Amino acid sequence: MNIIKLSWKNLTSKPLAMLLSLVLFALGVGLISLLLLLNKQLEEKFQKNLAGIDLVIGAKGSPLQLILNSMYHVDAPTGNITIGEAKAFLREGHPLIKMAVPISVGDSYETYRIIGTNKKILELYEAEIGSGKLWEQDFEVTIGAAIAEILNLKIGDEFHSSHGFVSDGINEHSDSEPFKVTGILQPSGSVIDQLILTNTASIWKVHGSHDMGGPVQEDVKDSTIVTPAKTGTLLDHPDEEITSVLLQFSKRNIQTLQLGRNINENTDMMAAMPAYEINRLYGMMGAGEQLLKMVAFIIVFVSGLSVFISLFDSLRDRKYELALMRVMGATQAKIFFLIILEGIILAVIGFLIGIALSHIGMSILSNYMESSYRYSFSGSVFLIEEFYLLLGALGIGLVAALIPAIQASQTDISDTLTDS
Amino acid sequence: MLQTKDLKYSYDGKTMLNFPDISCKEGERWLLLGQSGSGKTTLLHLLGGLRTAEEGDVVVGGTSLKNLSKSQLDQYRGKKIGIIFQKAHFVKALTVEENLMLAQNLAGQKISKERIEDLLERLNVGHKLKSKPDSLSIGEQQRVAIARALVNKPAIILADEPTSALDDKNCDEVIKLLEQQAQQENATLLIVTHDGRLKEKFKNRITLDE
Structure with missing residues (x-):
């Protein structure tokens, strides 16, 4: 005791x-x-999901919403912009831009978002393919590691997407071609683990609100991993819409600062700086x-x-x-x-x-x-x-x-x- | 074994209590008689080192209590002096056995369950080993208190009115046990009381005046 x-x-x-x-x-x-x-x-x-993105361009609305939607994949999109409007930024060779990644959102599978984009998105998030291969053709998807694990999806599995971000079966695009899993990414710890990636054209096709001519499909088909060709295919469709463009500048200076201001003042689009908006969010x-x-x-x-x-x-x-x-x-x-x-x-x-x-x-x-x-x-x-x-x-x-x-x-x- | 010399104590600085000199030898059994208010409890506390005298000194087993520091005094008391109070108090959160183990621990002795069981058995409360003190009768509590006072084999046992709350039968028994156990441990026993029932039982008596 x-x-x-x-x-x-x-x-x-x-x-x-x-x-x-x-x-x-x-x-x-x-x-x-x-x-x-x-x-x-x-x-x-x-921080991790900031991924070195300097500017996000999308439809006018709340800049924070644009950031949350395009980079963090929460919240609804602010609207769409046309390829024509954004072509200056999507085109290769802009002196200030190192990398431009188009983002098309709107569909999901089992609440996981399907993102129409190009392969540069992997560079942004420093993601690497784990098994299988990256998407090549329309309706081919590469899925994040977390999705593969949670939904138990394997290479070769097929699924129909749903319109919107809820999975209620009502909005299922069951009439369109199913998506097919061709690859699974390695876990990266960033938001990409929870995304389903495909090309932009697939998103357009699912929605079928437009006459998809053969060219897109053909171009995509013969495009190897070379991204310029992919961007080229986007630029061929100036009337088609995407949700936003993620930009990484080659260097940051006064000009890049003004680029955002210019977009906001002189175009129908909105430019938002992730670092600034996220700080604002922290503040709130x-x-x-x-x-x-x-x-x-x-x-x-x-x-x-x-x-x-x-x-x-x-x-x-x-x-x-x-x-x-x-x-x-x-x-x-x-x-x-x-x-x-x-x-x-x-x-x-x-x-x-x-x-x-x-x-x-x-x-x-x-x-x-x-x-x-x-x-x-x-x-x-x-x-x-x-x-x-x-x-x-x-x-x-x-x-x-x-x-x-x-x-x-x-x-x-x-x-x-x-x-x- | 226990000596006092010119002990004086005052509660308010004016009225001085003067105590007669005491000298008890090893193994002796003494009765200290006095009416209420005569300062018996004060004397017992002085002897036990619970209070410090204004003048004079208490010497226990050759050690002058005056010369000990506060913490030395606490430890010396734990080892050498067993005290039994008028009303038995225990650490309520502990069982009878744990209370006795605590007494061993606080005095810096080795914990010996055998010793505890043996003592409680001798005092006829062996079956209460695992009981909480609150569940015991007054008589049983007083026996456990005696066991606790004895557990560290003290040189001196001081008992303050140990029988005042007990009926005749229990009174006889408790006194008999106290004497027996003190004898068995070869401890000097000093009982402070105003209980007339005890007078005849002791031949060594000190009486305090008003």
Whole structure:
């Protein structure tokens, strides 16, 4: 029966008071930890998916919406632009542009978006083919690693796309040719893991709102992996529509800055800078995050108070037994340590429950986020900040127990025992 | 084994309590009689090192309590002096056995379950080993308190009104057990009481005046 065991027995002999302190502590720690995890992982995903894209050109509307739709693949498109409007940027040889990637969205399979694009998108996200080969012909698709795993799609599998981003079977394009999986990408950790990639013409064909002449198909057929040919085929159809163009500049300077402004002022299209819009998004989320953080800190403060009150209150009941322990040979330091230990034990257990809660919460959240936001989070990632959180928790346990501990160790044995 | 010299104590700085000198030899059994308010409990606390005297000194087994630091005094008391109070107090969160283990631990002794079981058996409360103190009767509590005072084989056992809450039958039994156990451990026993029932049972008596 040592002092640590005694602390534990003292705590467990008042299970309700212990429970209250633990629940409060766990809630506060859990909430802070969850915010940290969410923030960190969200920021990482956003950064990774920035993918060196400098400018996104699309239909006029909300610039943030354009970015979210074209780069992060959440939210609806702002509208469409025609190839004719965007041809200056899609054409090879623009002095400021290193890479231009057309994006056509609007269809999905089992809620996973089908993107009509060209093969340069792989360069943007530094993705590599894992098995099979990249799409070559119309209705051939290359799918992200996550989709292959979740939907259990294999090379050679075929499926019909659905209009829009929900899978309800009503909007299925069952009359058009099915898509065929020709390749699966290696996992990259970016949003491309969750995309179904095909050529732009396939998207047009599915929608069939236009007379697809033979040329596109033929061009695509004879195009080997050479992308200029692909761009060439797009440029042959100035009236067809795409959703947006992702641009990577060859270098950033005053001219590239002005390019965006020019587009916004002089054309019917909109240019949006991802870095700027994402910072704006952080700013908007930041206010909510700050509020949640404050709530979390208040809960932690209250939990500290609850530890303090329950320890302080228990001293009244325990003053005889504490005096008795002194009679039996416990020094003042030992009594002090006993009470401090009770505060620390509460803090550590509360911390552990809180961390467990936040990581379980994160796994649950990640399932939800994955289906609705195309982002996979992990509940098994631990942060250095959580270690600081432990130190903070220990500090609160210590401070909450300090006054009761001092009072307990200063109590006069003889007076206390004579009182009885 | 236990000596006092010119012990004086004052609660308020004005009225000084003067105590007669005491000298008990090893293994002796003494009764300290006095009416309520005569300062018996104060004297017992002085002897046990729970209070420090204004003047004079308490010498236990050749060690002057005056010369010990606070923490040395706590440890010395834990090892050498067993104290039984009028009302038995325990650490409520612990069982009877754990309370006795705690007494061993706090005195810096090795935990010996055998010793604990043996003592409780001798005091007829062996079956209460795993019970919480609150569930015991007053008589049983007082026996466990005696076991706790004895568990570290102290040189001196001090008992403050150990029988005042007990009926005649329990009173006789507890006193008999106290004497027996003190004798068995060769400890000096000093009982402080105003209980007239005990007077005839001890030949070594000190009486405190008002």
